[in-house]
Amino acid sequence: MANNILIVGGSALIALALGVGGTFAVMTMTSHNGPKTAETRKPPAPIPLYFADVPDIVVSIPDVAGDPPSSFVQFGIQFQTSDAQSVDHFNTLEPIIKSRIMDLLMQQTGATLQTEATRTSIEQKSLSLVNTALETRNYAQKPPFTAAYITSLVVQD
Numbered sequence: 001m002a003n004n005i006l007i008v009g010g011s012a013l014i015a016l017a018l019g020v021g022g023t024f025a026v027m028t029m030t031s032h033n034g035p036k037t038a039e040t041r042k043p044p045a046p047i048p049l050y051f052a053d054v055p056d057i058v059v060s061i062p063d064v065a066g067d068p069p070s071s072f073v074q075f076g077i078q079f080q081t082s083d084a085q086s087v088d089h090f091n092t093l094e095p096i097i098k099s100r101i102m103d104l105l106m107q108q109t110g111a112t113l114q115t116e117a118t119r120t121s122i123e124q125k126s127l128s129l130v131n132t133a134l135e136t137r138n139y140a141q142k143p144p145f146t147a148a149y150i151t152s153l154v155v156q157d
Contacts, residue, residue: 052090052130053078053151054098063110063157071110076152077101077123079130079145086134086144093133100129110155123148 055076060069081087090097104125112118131143 047082048084050081050084050087051078052081052087052145054094054101055152057098057102057105059102059105061106061108061110061113061155065109070157072156073105073108073113074152074154074156075101075105076150077126078149078151079127080147080149081145083144086140089134089139089144090130093137093139097130097133100133101126104129110157113153113155119150119153123150 053076057073057075057077059073059075061071061073062069063071079090104122108118108122127145127148130145130148131140134140134144135142
């Protein structure tokens with residue numbers, strides 16, 4: 001009888017050891033996410049961002065369309081690119097770009113500058129004129145700037 005207990009106990013101990021060992025082996029050899037490689041462990045390098053800005057544009061505008069200019073607008077905008085050389089080209093053409101943005105702002109009124117739609121439109125039109133200025137002067141083959149952000153906008157009566 002003691003012999004049978006030893007055989008059953010030994011068999012149970014061997015089955016338990018095989019179960020634990022087998023589970024450990026399976027867990028270490030496989031992964032829920034698949035095999036790990038150097039590529040999957042390393043996140044992609046971030047794309048560098050560079051900004052070119054046109055600060056402190058000041059123009060006079062009317063409060064309402066048709067009135068003479070009676071308000072001053074102080075305006076600043078930045079343009080985003082992933083090409084550092086485009087910022088250098090932008091700086092070369094900054095007087096032209098600033099003049100075009102001033103023309104764009106002088107078409108507004110104090111009332112229209114209060115709406116988000118107008119500000120978004122100014123960002124998009126400014127982005128377009130910057131890219132056009134660089135492309136027409138052969139500084140870029142495709143639009144180098146991808147976004148525009150108004151960084152300051154003050155309307156003063």
